[in-house]
Amino acid sequence: MLTLDQHPSGRHYLQIPGPSPVPDRILRAMSLPTIDHRGPEFGELGRKLLTEIRKVFKTEHPVIIYPASGTGAWEAALANTLNAGDAVLMFETGHFATLWKQMALRLGLEPEFLTPPETQRWRCGVQPQLIEQRLLEDREHRIKAVCVVHNETSTGVTSDIAAVRRAIDAAGHPALLLVDTISGLASADYRHDEWGVDVTVSGSQKGLMLPPGISFNALSPKAIEASKRSQLPKSFWAWDEILAANANGYWPYTPNTNLLYGLNESLEMLLGEGLDNVFARHERWGEGVRRAVNAWGLEIQCQDPALYSPVLTGVVMPEGIDADEVRRTIFERFDLSLGTGLGRAKGRMFRIGHLGDCNDLTLIATLGGCEAGLKLCGVELFGSGVQAALEFFAENPAPGTPANPGNTGRG
Numbered sequence: 001m002l003t004l005d006q007h008p009s010g011r012h013y014l015q016i017p018g019p020s021p022v023p024d025r026i027l028r029a030m031s032l033p034t035i036d037h038r039g040p041e042f043g044e045l046g047r048k049l050l051t052e053i054r055k056v057f058k059t060e061h062p063v064i065i066y067p068a069s070g071t072g073a074w075e076a077a078l079a080n081t082l083n084a085g086d087a088v089l090m091f092e093t094g095h096f097a098t099l100w101k102q103m104a105l106r107l108g109l110e111p112e113f114l115t116p117p118e119t120q121r122w123r124c125g126v127q128p129q130l131i132e133q134r135l136l137e138d139r140e141h142r143i144k145a146v147c148v149v150h151n152e153t154s155t156g157v158t159s160d161i162a163a164v165r166r167a168i169d170a171a172g173h174p175a176l177l178l179v180d181t182i183s184g185l186a187s188a189d190y191r192h193d194e195w196g197v198d199v200t201v202s203g204s205q206k207g208l209m210l211p212p213g214i215s216f217n218a219l220s221p222k223a224i225e226a227s228k229r230s231q232l233p234k235s236f237w238a239w240d241e242i243l244a245a246n247a248n249g250y251w252p253y254t255p256n257t258n259l260l261y262g263l264n265e266s267l268e269m270l271l272g273e274g275l276d277n278v279f280a281r282h283e284r285w286g287e288g289v290r291r292a293v294n295a296w297g298l299e300i301q302c303q304d305p306a307l308y309s310p311v312l313t314g315v316v317m318p319e320g321i322d323a324d325e326v327r328r329t330i331f332e333r334f335d336l337s338l339g340t341g342l343g344r345a346k347g348r349m350f351r352i353g354h355l356g357d358c359n360d361l362t363l364i365a366t367l368g369g370c371e372a373g374l375k376l377c378g379v380e381l382f383g384s385g386v387q388a389a390l391e392f393f394a395e396n397p398a399p400g401t402p403a404n405p406g407n408t409g410r411g
Contacts, residue, residue, distance in 0.1 A: 013336040015366045017153050017312035018183055019205035019212055020356035022262075026209060029265035030258045037257055038250065046249030049260060052267045056185060056208075056275070057200055057218040059192040064217040064242050065263075067256040070182040070203030073215035074100055075107070076237035077178050077199040078145075080217070080227040084108040086144040089134060089175070091126045092116065095154035095342035100147060100180060107232060112143070122344050125152075125159035125307040128167035135171035145176040145198075151184030154342040156314040156351065157302045158188055165196040176226060182206060185216075186270055187282045187311045187355045198223040204259065206311070207278075208266045209356040213259050277399060282310035284396060285354040285363055289313045291392045292367045292385030296374065301349050311355045312339065315370075316348060321379055323350045330373035336366060360393045 014021050035041050053063045066072055082088065085108065090101050092115045104111040114130050115121065126148045135143065146168060151158045161179055168175060176198040181190050185200075186207030192200045197220065204214035219239070227239050241252040270278055286308060293300055293315055301314025317323045327338050327350050339351030352370065354363055367386050374381060 008335045010335070013334070013362070013366055013369065015353045015362075016337050016339040017156075017206070017351055017353035017355065018203075020207070020209055020353060021358070022211060023209055023269070023357040025269065026262045026265045030211075030262040032258070032261050034257050037255055042257070043249035045260065045264065046246070046251070046255075048249075049264055049267070050246055050249065052271065053216070053263070054218075055271060056267065057192045057202075057216075058190065058194065059200075059218050061193070061221065062219050062224075062243055062246070064219065064239060064246075065251075065255070065260075066215045066217070066237070067213065067254075067259070068215045069212055070180075070201065070205075070215045071099075071103075072237070073182075073201040073203065073217055074103055074180065076215075076217050076234075076239075077201050078104060078107055078109065078147075079230070079232045079234040079237050080239050081176055081178070081199060081223055081230055082107075082109055082144055082226075083229070083231050085110060087112060087138075087142045088145045088147055089114065089131065089143050090147045091131065091149075092121065093124070093126060093149050093155065093157060093159060094122045094152040095345075096152060096180065096182070097149045098343060100149070104147070111147075120303065122155050123157070123301060123303045125157045125304065126164055128160070128163040131164060132167035132171045135168060135173040135175065138173065141174055143173070143175050145178050147178045148180070150179050150181035150190065151188055151309055151311055153183040153312065153339075153351075154314075154345060155301050156309040156312045157304070157307050158184065158309045158311075159307065161190075161197065162195045169196075176223060182215075183311050183355075184309075186266075186275075186278065188309070189275075189279045192218045192220075196220075198226075204263065207282075207355055208263065208270075210259060210262045210266055213256055214263060279310070280399060282355060284393075284398065285358065285360075286310040286313065287396075288360070288363060288389045288392045289352055289354050289367065292370075292389040295381075295383040295385045295388035296371070296379075297382030298379075301345065312351050312353045314341075314345070314349045314351050317350075318379060321377065322347050326350060326373055326377045326379070329376050330369050333373060333376065334369035336369040336373075338370070360398070364389060364393070
């Protein structure tokens, strides 16, 4: 096992589905001297960030920025919109949907967990028809919110949030729609306003390519009105004080100044590239990795190809193979970190992250480490996943890359 004083040559391959590698450009921005968070220079930065971040969420309404992890933004979404004893409808898509449910219980809410059939548990997305059916049964409108995960980081499944909104509307139900897109934002297409989301929860350490430490609540007018009736205890998370201070680019407490420098740089990178290009890039990477898994003859955790995540791919191990032992071997032999299986998937699968500061060769090297590690652990592979990914990337170049450069004329 590596110790703190051992530093292998070359860069470590961090291919977990978050925290994702932080680009040098963002690291340099974060290294700038800290400024007065009450001074005019900071107010200018704050106003810019609060405007630009709306473009990533695709909203015209306020986005709250917290100096906290995504878990904090989960709590803020619930604490600002609900009251003790409120019923909330949630859907079991994986580990993080389960943790959000546990938080709701601790806050004194009454979560109801919709669970798919056993063969689909942790392998499918949100099933809107089950949400519609349950809301139709709730004639007294006891259910005050529907809470779902957009991109379930534990399984590699991206749910159809627009379909969830259609289900709520079809039931004629007034429940709020709260969505966790902590791992989806800035990697997978997300549309807060168009999809009728009331509170969107996200974090900094995934597609935004920042270290952990910033989280977000994107709000709808309906959510803001609900917050005026919410009696759950809150102070640090309270939207009203933050929105009032944000009007001038400030916060009611000390914000994480240097991480906000990094956020500013991240937004310039993402919006400069264009969000549609960012999403297409991630879709392409995801397909390349899945081609590799298919070539190996291994199973993908997500069972519905229409819901494959562009952020990560869950790779299921054959019977008798411990996924954590495979991960350990790959880490120790190739200095490559892969995501562990969580909850029900512990020991059964590992997760390959393909998001953020990445490129084709990063993924080819990652797949090479996986392929070698799988063989070292005695996994029989049908073919070369590296070769399959290479062929896919070569035949499907990134936008702006010549598909066939042809003969250069050199001998």
